[in-house]
Amino acid sequence: MIVSIASGKGGTGKTTVAVNLALALEGAMPIRFLDCDVEEPNAHLFLHPEIERSEKVSLPVPVVDESKCNGCGKCARVCAFHAILAFSSRTIVLPELCHGCGGCALLCPQGAITESPKVIGEVETGRAGDIRFAHGRTGIGSPLAPPVVKAVREALDKEGLGAGLTIIDAPPGTSCPVVASIKGSDYCVLVTEPTPFGLNDLGLAVGLVRELGIPCGVVINRAGLGDEAVSAYCSREGIPVLLEIPYDRKYAECYAKGGRLVDDFPELRGALKGLWRKISASGESGAEGEDGRREMGEI
Amino acid sequence: MKLAVTAQGTSLSAGLDPRFGRCEHFVIIDVDTEEFEAFSNESVMASGGAGTESAQFLADKGAEAVVTGNVGPNAAMALEAAGIKVYRMSSGTVKDALEAFKSGTLEAISGPTVNSHHGMGGHGRGGR
Ligand code: SF4
Numbered sequence: 232m233i234v235s236i237a238s239g240k241g242g243t244g245k246t247t248v249a250v251n252l253a254l255a256l257e258g259a260m261p262i263r264f265l266d267c268d269v270e271e272p273n274a275h276l277f278l279h280p281e282i283e284r285s286e287k288v289s290l291p292v293p294v295v296d297e298s299k300c301n302g303c304g305k306c307a308r309v310c311a312f313h314a315i316l317a318f319s320s321r322t323i324v325l326p327e328l329c330h331g332c333g334g335c336a337l338l339c340p341q342g343a344i345t346e347s348p349k350v351i352g353e354v355e356t357g358r359a360g361d362i363r364f365a366h367g368r369t370g371i372g373s374p375l376a377p378p379v380v381k382a383v384r385e386a387l388d389k390e391g392l393g394a395g396l397t398i399i400d401a402p403p404g405t406s407c408p409v410v411a412s413i414k415g416s417d418y419c420v421l422v423t424e425p426t427p428f429g430l431n432d433l434g435l436a437v438g439l440v441r442e443l444g445i446p447c448g449v450v451i452n453r454a455g456l457g458d459e460a461v462s463a464y465c466s467r468e469g470i471p472v473l474l475e476i477p478y479d480r481k482y483a484e485c486y487a488k489g490g491r492l493v494d495d496f497p498e499l500r501g502a503l504k505g506l507w508r509k510i511s512a513s514g515e516s517g518a519e520g521e522d523g524r525r526e527m528g529e530i
Numbered sequence: 531m532k533l534a535v536t537a538q539g540t541s542l543s544a545g546l547d548p549r550f551g552r553c554e555h556f557v558i559i560d561v562d563t564e565e566f567e568a569f570s571n572e573s574v575m576a577s578g579g580a581g582t583e584s585a586q587f588l589a590d591k592g593a594e595a596v597v598t599g600n601v602g603p604n605a606a607m608a609l610e611a612a613g614i615k616v617y618r619m620s621s622g623t624v625k626d627a628l629e630a631f632k633s634g635t636l637e638a639i640s641g642p643t644v645n646s647h648h649g650m651g652g653h654g655r656g657g658r
């Protein structure tokens with residue numbers, strides 16, 4: 232089963248929930264943890280994985296052979312990103328804008344375009360205790376997160392782990408990298424705060440997961456600090472509130488030190504196991520899922 | 531020769547638009563005859579590559595120079611490759627830009643005047 236953890240905005244405790252869910256279930260079933268926030272990965276600060284492998288992620292960027300190019304401009308007209316431009320004097324490529332779609336090389340009637348790999352980020356895989364771990368990072372100056380996210384999602388596939396749980400820590404927000412992170416997951420946990428800002432961003436996130444056809448539930452973090460509007464919204468929309476983590480200074484202090492909440496606070500270990508039971512039960516009822524090929528872990 | 535000016539409107543009395551890739555209009559003037567044509571900028575709504583798309587547009591229209599306010603790095607590279615000279619001016623009308631260009635008082639620039647994504651908005655991420 233693939234469970235993604237997302238939030239409409241940063242700072243809601245999304246990584247805390249993802250990391251501690253993984254730790255609470257470690258040993259009970261095979262766990263894979265994918266940190267897909269490739270612009271600001273931070274799960275490793277809590278999981279301390281041993282990195283075993285590191286691979287570059289690259290995109291095929293066009294190179295124009297000026298001796299073959301006749302300046303017809305077909306390449307420039309096909310490129311949606313205006314990353315290749317044909318001028319009367321020469322044809323140029325702006326690698327920073329290129330998305331590596333291959334369209335220009337395919338269409339060039341002169342066969343003047345070849346492709347060369349441009350590194351846009353890297354993916355590291357390893358292990359944190361019994362948890363298989365992968366994360367990625369976009370390179371400096373490369374604004375292209377989705378291909379790096381895709382590489383993280385596929386990083387552990389070749390290990391063929393099959394059964395068990397894959398936890399995806401998605402980036403905050405509702406933009407393309409978020410879609411790349413959560414699409415195809417069996418369930419999405421949305422972490423929010425009980426504040427007006429939290430509610431606004433939760434609404435956007437709910438819209439996105441519904442668009443993608445992914446069943447979702449909500450975790451309210453720092454419950455008790457804000458108002459009841461988030462709970463009211465969830466019941467109105469028929470979205471289950473899976474867990475409320477009360478605001479507690481000692482949790483915040485543990486987090487600030489890079490600590491593991493489930494190790495220090497047994498009540499949270501129990502609460503996160505309960506969260507998993509609710510997620511897996513909702514998968515079993517299968518009302519919103521696609522094709523029933525789910526593997527349930529038992530605790 | 532043809533001079534392009536990034537403008538807020540479609541006439542010689544229109545105000546300059548300091549944005550290059552995301553200006554509202556391009557006014558392209560024949561410097562010798564003062565005949566001009568105005569084009570609305572199709573790249574205003576582009577999600578990316580507005581500056582390079584605009585450079586391609588001006589090159590296709592035969593412009594040899596452009597008067598504008600700010601140019602990002604990709605647009606600057608594209609304009610240079612296209613052989614379009616960039617002159618900087620931040621206020622006034624299209625007519626003022628034409629006069630200044632003719633009198634040779636404008637500062638020619640090479641390279642970007644702003645970082646990429648300047649003025650695109652919507653690129654922020656929530657804080658943590
Ligand atoms: S399509 Fe090929 S031949 Fe035509 S301008 Fe582009 S690179 Fe040159």
Ligand code: SF4
Nearest residue numbers: 310329330332333335
């Ligand atoms: S590979 Fe695609 S994005 Fe890159 S320059 Fe060619 S058409 Fe544009």
